[in-house]
Amino acid sequence: MTQQPTDFEATLRRAIDLKTKPVGSLGEVETLAAQIARIQHSLNPVADTCRLTIFAGDHGMAGAGVSAYPQDVTRQMLANFLAGGAAANVFARSLGADVQVVDCGVAGEPVEAPNLISRRIAPGTANAIEGPAMSGAECNRALENGRKIGAEGSHPVACFGEMGIGNTSSASLIAAKLLGLPVTELIGRGTGLDDAGLRAKAALLEKAAGRTPDQLEPQTALMEYGGFEIVTMAGAMIGAAAAGKIILVDGFIAGVATLSARALKPETAQNFIYAHRSAEAGHGRVLEALEARPLLNLNMRLGEGTGALLAWPLVKAAAAMLRDMASFESAGVSGPS
């Protein structure tokens, strides 16, 4: 966390406590307002506009049986995002957020669409069960693509989502190697595996994890096991934090991108707000490692940035509280007797 001058902290605390409400009575909203104020170095913070960027990419190991869905679904869902029909689009429209979609490496021929941002590294990663998912140069390019995208735009709040069949497996492997944990502690059902599917996924991921030492440097973990969409997202988080944006962290996969971004650039930590606790099994471990207490707990496990979007109104309201609410003095209201 960036060190703030003590007088800023004291002024901030006083500004929140003198609002026309009992001290502390807005609970987590007060904590949130304070964090937003620190990110923006302002007692009049703004969180009124928000952009969701969805990163899509395919995974070489998807064919091996780590997902309940066929790999084609990544491409089909990309079309669904571009047409505005997915859950993320609908939530964004309902709440007033912008959406942009980035092809980081979807399998097959490049998708042609005027509203698609193309940052393709390759038509999908290599199969990470057998060898590195990408080269070091590819990993660097994806990070750099992300950094630029993350830094763009005048929106103070950034949500990042992802789409990629097989990417909970990729995220589990990255998290295991960043945290030095057995991958089995980070495996879940993804978008809907049954018990037999889960056992098969566990065996495949143990094989993939066995290829490398128990703990890896962040860039190595991303190169060995990353999806292009996860690496690009990690880069975007670094870029957004450097640009002073508030970053709303979605669920398991975005949480692993956050772990990666924080491992690469520890000074980004202050910019993250954890939106929700996912129903995906590995998320609890990731949240522990991030020392995160998410705002929402709605048993969601969709990805796409849907959980991040749903937390944005809380962030917007928290900023407005600090910026616009009357003080006891300005409103002529008596304090406790």
Next chain:
Amino acid sequence: MTQQPTDFEATLRRAIDLKTKPVGSLGEVETLAAQIARIQHSLNPVADTCRLTIFAGDHGMAGAGVSAYPQDVTRQMLANFLAGGAAANVFARSLGADVQVVDCGVAGEPVEAPNLISRRIAPGTANAIEGPAMSGAECNRALENGRKIGAEGSHPVACFGEMGIGNTSSASLIAAKLLGLPVTELIGRGTGLDDAGLRAKAALLEKAAGRTPDQLEPQTALMEYGGFEIVTMAGAMIGAAAAGKIILVDGFIAGVATLSARALKPETAQNFIYAHRSAEAGHGRVLEALEARPLLNLNMRLGEGTGALLAWPLVKAAAAMLRDMASFESAGVSGPS
């Protein structure tokens, strides 16, 4: 809960399951969408506009030492609401909700303001520690005032908030008598009592509770211990439910108004969505009695409808999901393999 035709339930379940997402992956948002669809008898539900109505009233027992704040604060906060400076106003503006303010019986001379709705029963209740807070006729008038206010307006979502120094005490007593529990199980610090203040409040409320039998009929409980703002809110909930509105229930005091409304009119139950778990001690008991699992848990305890407002975007997004999201078929996306 109103019995729905089975074919509506089956059609609703199928509509949610065929959206382009793994079945169940939006968790509580799916449950919420289904409830909204039932309330509106529609697979294309709408929750895009919301009105917060704040009910204000004073309590005869406020002078006895049940609150950390002087009674004048009710009137001062009424002015703050009318000027748009309170937390509820700021949240409502930030999220796009309307606010209206109702004087149900603030102490002193009537407040004159063009944007205030005056439904005064009396300048505050009688001291409920010593005798009934209001007469049966006053209670009926407050309920009827509320019913009319609750039924008005074309907004599909209604939030109800309250302001009244001493009203956590009133709510604790009403809840104790509705549930047949010792009042001590429903007492909290309100807006900020210390330990000594809490002990004194408990002694006063035990005395108040001792005046009447352990369990009371809802109308009797409201008459004996009600605040005019709580009774008017209970009436407004009944009126809003009859008008087919979605009612977002705020914290402890609104929860007790809900208990009262449901006791008076059990058919209202389906219309309530529980917004948040308050930090006020008695709220857990009230939520249990309501069999409610609130959407948010942000350690808030302010009242005014602030928690209800923060949950509105979730309701709005849930309705939009069911109404606007593509299906696997319409988007040409493959299901699980």
